[in-house]
Amino acid sequence: xxxxxxxxxxxxxxxxxxxxxxxxxxxxxxxxxxxxxxxxxxxxxxxxxxxxxxxxxxxxxxxxxxxxxxxxxxxxxxxxxxxxxxxxxxxxxxxxxxxxxxxxxxxxxxxxxxxxxxxxxxxxxxxxxxxxxxxxxxxxxxxxxxxxxxxxxxx
Numbered sequence: 623x624x625x626x627x628x629x630x631x632x633x634x635x636x637x638x639x640x641x642x643x644x645x646x647x648x649x650x651x652x653x654x655x656x657x658x659x660x661x662x663x664x665x666x667x668x669x670x671x672x673x674x675x676x677x678x679x680x681x682x683x684x685x686x687x688x689x690x691x692x693x694x695x696x697x698x699x700x701x702x703x704x705x706x707x708x709x710x711x712x713x714x715x716x717x718x719x720x721x722x723x724x725x726x727x728x729x730x731x732x733x734x735x736x737x738x739x740x741x742x743x744x745x746x747x748x749x750x751x752x753x754x755x756x757x758x759x760x761x762x763x764x765x766x767x768x769x770x771x772x773x774x775x776x777x
Contacts, residue, residue: 627652628660628692632707633776640688651685653692659733659745660693666725677723685731686747686759687715693733694743694763701738708741708765711772715761723749723756741765 629641629652636642641651653660664685672678695707723729729751736744742764749757766773 625654627654628696636776640684651688653689658735662689662731664729671725675725677725679719682723682757683717686717687712689731689733690715690745690747690761691763693745697735697738697743698765709773709776710763710765713762713764715759717757717759719757721756724751727751
């Protein structure tokens with residue numbers, strides 16, 4: 623992908639474990655725009671395994687959570703015609719582990735915006751490996767106001 627990922631574009635100093643470009647020990651996901659959502663690819667490392675050959679469910683949850691959160695932030699930015707995304711946080715999310723997620727395979731995660739209601743966004747997520755759906759999820763993400771501990775976290 624030739625464009626810059628949304629994390630690097632809007633929050634290059636973020637230290638989030640899942641999506642922070644500035645966290646060298648984190649997952650450092652890179653999400654890119656697609657129609658009505660975002661897409662990312664991720665190649666897990668051996669430390670991300672739950673047992674030999676399979677990815678830990680917590681890592682899967684983190685990938686879906688952070689990717690969904692960025693989907694919401696970009697959706698709010700676009701819907702309100704802003705120049706940068708508001709800081710968003712996860713209000714709730716759920717993950718369905720449909721089959722073991724294999725180690726050594728590139729994971730592709732897509733997100734789709736289901737509904738935008740002001741500062742709240744519902745997002746659907748899908749994780750695939752080798753063309754097979756390994757996990758799906760959904761989440762509610764909200765933009766936070768000044769005074770919230772996460773308000774300036776992307777600066």
